[in-house]
Amino acid sequence: MPDSPAGPPAPPVPLTELLGREELGLRRIAGPEQADVSWVHTSEMADPYPYLLGGELLLSAGVQLTDADTYVARLVQAGAAALGFGLAPVHDTVPAALVEACDRHGLPLVEVPPGTRFTAIARAVWRLMAEARHRELRRVTRAQQALATAAARPDPVSAVLRQLAVQLEGRVALFTAGGTELHAAGGRPAPDVEAALARLARVVAPPASAATGRKPRPSSATDTRGGTHLSAYPLGGSQGLALVLATPRRDAGDHTVAGIAVVLLSLLTAPHQGADAAGRSAALVRLLLGAAPEDVAPLLGDGDSWTVVHARRADGAPTGPLDAGALGAALGSALSDVDRETVRVLLPGPPEAVAPRPGWTLGVSGPAPVTALPDADSQASRALGHAEATRVPLTTHRPGAGGLAALIPPDRAEAHARALLAPLTEPLAETLRCWLSLHGSWDRTAVALRVHRNTVRQRIARCAALLDMDLDDMDVRTELWFALRGRGAGGA
Numbered sequence: 001m002p003d004s005p006a007g008p009p010a011p012p013v014p015l016t017e018l019l020g021r022e023e024l025g026l027r028r029i030a031g032p033e034q035a036d037v038s039w040v041h042t043s044e045m046a047d048p049y050p051y052l053l054g055g056e057l058l059l060s061a062g063v064q065l066t067d068a069d070t071y072v073a074r075l076v077q078a079g080a081a082a083l084g085f086g087l088a089p090v091h092d093t094v095p096a097a098l099v100e101a102c103d104r105h106g107l108p109l110v111e112v113p114p115g116t117r118f119t120a121i122a123r124a125v126w127r128l129m130a131e132a133r134h135r136e137l138r139r140v141t142r143a144q145q146a147l148a149t150a151a152a153r154p155d156p157v158s159a160v161l162r163q164l165a166v167q168l169e170g171r172v173a174l175f176t177a178g179g180t181e182l183h184a185a186g187g188r189p190a191p192d193v194e195a196a197l198a199r200l201a202r203v204v205a206p207p208a209s210a211a212t213g214r215k216p217r218p219s220s221a222t223d224t225r226g227g228t229h230l231s232a233y234p235l236g237g238s239q240g241l242a243l244v245l246a247t248p249r250r251d252a253g254d255h256t257v258a259g260i261a262v263v264l265l266s267l268l269t270a271p272h273q274g275a276d277a278a279g280r281s282a283a284l285v286r287l288l289l290g291a292a293p294e295d296v297a298p299l300l301g302d303g304d305s306w307t308v309v310h311a312r313r314a315d316g317a318p319t320g321p322l323d324a325g326a327l328g329a330a331l332g333s334a335l336s337d338v339d340r341e342t343v344r345v346l347l348p349g350p351p352e353a354v355a356p357r358p359g360w361t362l363g364v365s366g367p368a369p370v371t372a373l374p375d376a377d378s379q380a381s382r383a384l385g386h387a388e389a390t391r392v393p394l395t396t397h398r399p400g401a402g403g404l405a406a407l408i409p410p411d412r413a414e415a416h417a418r419a420l421l422a423p424l425t426e427p428l429a430e431t432l433r434c435w436l437s438l439h440g441s442w443d444r445t446a447v448a449l450r451v452h453r454n455t456v457r458q459r460i461a462r463c464a465a466l467l468d469m470d471l472d473d474m475d476v477r478t479e480l481w482f483a484l485r486g487r488g489a490g491g492a
Contacts, residue, residue: 011129011252012081012129015081015082031106035082037055039053039057039125044064045064047074049077052078054078057110058083058084059084060083062090068100069101072102072107083107084110094109140253140256143167149163149289152285157183161183162185170247171188172185172186173197174241175197175205175232176240177202177205190225193246204218204219205232231245231258263337296370305368306370307347307348307354308377309363309365310362310380312343312384313341327345327360332347344380351367354394360393361384361388361393362393385450386437417483428459431460
C-alpha cells in the first residue's frame with residue numbers, strides 16, 4: 001500500500017452523506033453501504049494503484065477498464081474508500097463484471113449519472129469536509145474555554161474532571177499507576193468497565209519503580225466494553241497518574257478535548273514548581289483564558305528571546321505527551337506540545353543552544369520575542385521539513401538578511417514580491433518556496449511538504465502557468481527566490 005500521508009485537513013465524509021446530495025444523483029449499486037471518504041481522485045489509468053493515498057473516492061469513466069476483478073482488487077489493496085463510475089461517454093451502463101467484482105471484494109460502487117460532473121462531486125466532498133471540520137473546531141474551542149475556566153476554580157482538578165465529563169458525555173477519572181481511583185466525575189460504569197479502566201491506567205502510567213528503558217510507555221491506550229469506548233492518557237511529570245475515559249461513542253475532536261484536559265491536569269497535579277516554572281504555567285493559563293501574548297510576557301522571565309523547536313522521531317514512530325515531555329526536558333524546557341507525530345518545544349534563549357538529539361530530527365526557529373512566536377513556529381516547521389528532506393538531524397532557520405537582497409529597501413522589495421507572486425495561492429507559494437530551496441528536487445520537496453511527488457510536480461506546473469514563467473531558467477528561479485524571501489517566506 002502507498003505511504004500514508006499526514007492526513008486530510010478535515011474529518012472524513014461518510015459516503016451516505018454524499019449519496020444524500022440529491023443534486024448529484026449518485027446511486028450505490030454494489031459493495032457495502034458504509035465507507036468514509038477522505039479524498040476525491042479522478043483517473044482513467046488501467047491501474048491507478050501507484051497514485052492512490054488511501055481513503056479516496058476514485059472517479060472513472062472506465063476508459064481503460066478491461067479486467068474488472070483485477071482493477072477492483074488493486075483499488076482495495078491501495079485502500080480506496082469507494083469507486084464512482086461515470087455512465088458517459090464510454091459506457092451506457094455500469095458493466096456487470098464491475099458490479100460483481102465490487103460485491104466480491106467489498107468495495108462500494110457508486111453510479112454517476114451522465115449529467116453529473118466529476119468536479120461537482122469533488123466540490124461536494126470538500127464542502128462536506130469543511131462543514132465537519134468547522135463543527136469540530138467550534139466544539140473543541142468551546143470545550144477548551146470551558147476546561148480553562150474550570151481550571152481557575154477553587155477546586156480545579158475536580159472542576160476540570162466534571163467539565164470533561166460533560167463535554168464527552170461519559171465517565172472520567174484520575175487513576176494512580178497502581179490502578180487506584182483518586183477523583184472521578186460522571187456516572188459510575190459497570191464493574192467490568194471500571195476494571196478495564198484501571199487496567200488501561202496501569203498500561204499508560206506504570207509504577208515509578210518499574211524498569212525504564214526496556215519498553216517505553218504508550219502515549220495512550222484504548223479498549224471497548226460492549227458499546228462503551230475506553231481511553232487512557234498519562235499525565236505529564238513524574239507523579240504516575242493517568243486520565244481515563246469511558247464514553248458512549250468516539251467522535252471527531254474527542255482526542256483533542258482529552259488532550260487539553262491532560263495538559264491542564266498535568267499542570268494542576270504537578271509537584272511544587274520553582275518561581276520560573278510557576279510563572280510560565282501562569283502565562284499558559286492566562287493565554288488559555290484569552291490574554292494577549294504581550295500581557296503575559298513578563299511572566300515568562302527576563303529573557304526577551306525565545307526559540308521554537310519542531311521535532312519528529314527519526315524512525316517515523318508515533319509520539320505522544322510523554323515523548324514531548326522527555327524531549328522538552330532534554331532540551332531544557334517544560335514547555336512542550338505534541339500534534340500528531342510532531343513535537344513542539346518552546347525554549348527560552350537563542351537557537352544556538354539547541355543541539356541534535358539521538359533518534360530525533362529537529363527544525364529550529366530563529367530567535368523571537370514572545371509576541372512573534374507564531375512566526376517562529378512557522379520557521380521551525382519549515383526548518384523541520386528541510387531537515388527531513390536533506391536527511392540531516394537538525395536545521396536552523398536562517399533569516400534572509402544581508403547580501404544583494406539588503407541593497408533593496410524592504411518596503412520596495414515586499415511590494416514587488418507581492419505583485420509578482422499575486423497569482424499564487426499560499427499553498428502554491430509555499431510549494432514553490434520549498435522546491436526552490438531544495439534546488440528543484442521533486443523527491444526532497446515531497447518529503448519536506450509530506451505530499452506525493454506527483455502533487456509537487458502538479459503544483460509547480462501550476463505555478464509556472466499562473467506566473468507565465470519558465471521555471472527551468474536560472475534567472476527566473478533567482479528572481480522568484482528573492483521575491484519569496486522579500487515577501488517574508490524565507491528559507492530554512
